[in-house]
Amino acid sequence: MQGDSSSIADDVSGEYAAILGIKPEKYQTKVLLFQVRNVKRLHWLEWMFLLLALFSIMGTLGLTIQRIVHTKSNSRYLTEHCHGCCGWKCDPDFTFAILLIVNLVFCTVYAIDGLFREQKYEMLTYTGGVLVIVVYVISNYIDHGRNGEDIRLVRLILLCVFGPLNMIFAVMVFYRMGFLELNFIGANITHLRIYRTGVEFCTWLKFNFQIAVSCLAIVLCRPNSEVSVSLKVILSVGVALVALWTIIGWMLVYKENVLLAVVFILMSSIEAAFYIYLLVETGIRHDKFKKNETVFVASVLYIGGSLGIINFALIIIWFFRIIVNFGAGMKEKILP
Structure with a gap:
C-alpha cells in the first residue's frame, strides 16, 4: 500500500x-514542427483510451469491408433496383460503408493527434464521431436487420458496447489534459485563453473538412440518375477549396498574418456556397430519393449540409475572436 x-x-x-x-x-x-507528448509520460488511462480506440476502429473497419464484399456479391439488388445503371455500387449499403470508412479515418486522426498533441477539443470531436457511427449502425440495423443477416446484429452489439466505452474514456482523457499547454504557455490566464481559442478554431476547421469530405463521399457513390455529374464535379472542386481554406485558417492562427486572415475571410464565401449548393441540389433532386432504400441518403445530405452551415458560422465567430488577439505575444510562445 x-x-x-x-x-x-x-x-x-x-x-x-x-x-x-x-x-x-x-x-x-x-x-518536426510540433510539440508532442513524451510516450513515456502517458498515463495508464491514456494508454487504455488509445488501445481501445485503435481496437474499435480496426474492428469496425473490418466489419465495414466485409459489408462491402457482401454488397458486391449480392446481385439481387442489381436485378430489382439498379436496372444495370451502375451495378452493386447503387446499393445504399455501399454508400454508407464508404461514409463509415471516411469517418473512421477522421476518428483515428482525432484520437492520435488529440492525445499526443493534447488537442483536448479533438477528444470531444472524437466522441461526436463515435456517436455518429453508433447512430448509423443502429439505423442501418433497423432498416435492414429484418433480413436476417447476422453480421448486422454482430456489428450492432459490438458498437453498442465499445461505442459508449470509447466516449467515456475520451471524456475522461479530455479532463486530464492541460499539462502540455501549461508547459510552454505558462500560467498566464490571458495567454491560455488566447491559445485555447486558437485550438478550438482549428478543431472547428477539421470538423468542417470532415463534413465536406463525408458529403462528397456520399455524392460520388450515388449513380448519375440520382446525383448529377455537375454536382459531383462542383463538390469535388469545392472540397479541394475547403482543404485550402482549412490550411490557410490553420496557418493564420500560428503566423498571426493579416494577409492570410484577409484571404481566409474572402474565401469563406466559397465555403458557405458549398453547403448551400448541396442543400439546394438535394432538394431539387429529392424525387430521385423516394425509394425506401435511398431516401436515407437524401436525409444524410440534408443533415450534412445543415451541420456544415452551423459549423461554418462557428468558424467565422471564432475567426474574429482570434484576429483581435493578434500581437498579444502568442506567436513567439507556441508552435503548431
Missing part, C-alpha cells in the same frame, strides 16, 4: 515539475 502511494506521488510530482518548467523534456518532446 505504501509503495502504491509513493508511486502515485512520484507520478503527480513529475507532472507538476513539468508544469513548473523543470526538465520539461520529461513530459514533452519536439517532432
Whole structure:
C-alpha cells in the first residue's frame, strides 16, 4: 500500500515539475514542427483510451469491408433496383460503408493527434464521431436487420458496447489534459485563453473538412440518375477549396498574418456556397430519393449540409475572436 502511494506521488510530482518548467523534456518532446507528448509520460488511462480506440476502429473497419464484399456479391439488388445503371455500387449499403470508412479515418486522426498533441477539443470531436457511427449502425440495423443477416446484429452489439466505452474514456482523457499547454504557455490566464481559442478554431476547421469530405463521399457513390455529374464535379472542386481554406485558417492562427486572415475571410464565401449548393441540389433532386432504400441518403445530405452551415458560422465567430488577439505575444510562445 505504501509503495502504491509513493508511486502515485512520484507520478503527480513529475507532472507538476513539468508544469513548473523543470526538465520539461520529461513530459514533452519536439517532432518536426510540433510539440508532442513524451510516450513515456502517458498515463495508464491514456494508454487504455488509445488501445481501445485503435481496437474499435480496426474492428469496425473490418466489419465495414466485409459489408462491402457482401454488397458486391449480392446481385439481387442489381436485378430489382439498379436496372444495370451502375451495378452493386447503387446499393445504399455501399454508400454508407464508404461514409463509415471516411469517418473512421477522421476518428483515428482525432484520437492520435488529440492525445499526443493534447488537442483536448479533438477528444470531444472524437466522441461526436463515435456517436455518429453508433447512430448509423443502429439505423442501418433497423432498416435492414429484418433480413436476417447476422453480421448486422454482430456489428450492432459490438458498437453498442465499445461505442459508449470509447466516449467515456475520451471524456475522461479530455479532463486530464492541460499539462502540455501549461508547459510552454505558462500560467498566464490571458495567454491560455488566447491559445485555447486558437485550438478550438482549428478543431472547428477539421470538423468542417470532415463534413465536406463525408458529403462528397456520399455524392460520388450515388449513380448519375440520382446525383448529377455537375454536382459531383462542383463538390469535388469545392472540397479541394475547403482543404485550402482549412490550411490557410490553420496557418493564420500560428503566423498571426493579416494577409492570410484577409484571404481566409474572402474565401469563406466559397465555403458557405458549398453547403448551400448541396442543400439546394438535394432538394431539387429529392424525387430521385423516394425509394425506401435511398431516401436515407437524401436525409444524410440534408443533415450534412445543415451541420456544415452551423459549423461554418462557428468558424467565422471564432475567426474574429482570434484576429483581435493578434500581437498579444502568442506567436513567439507556441508552435503548431
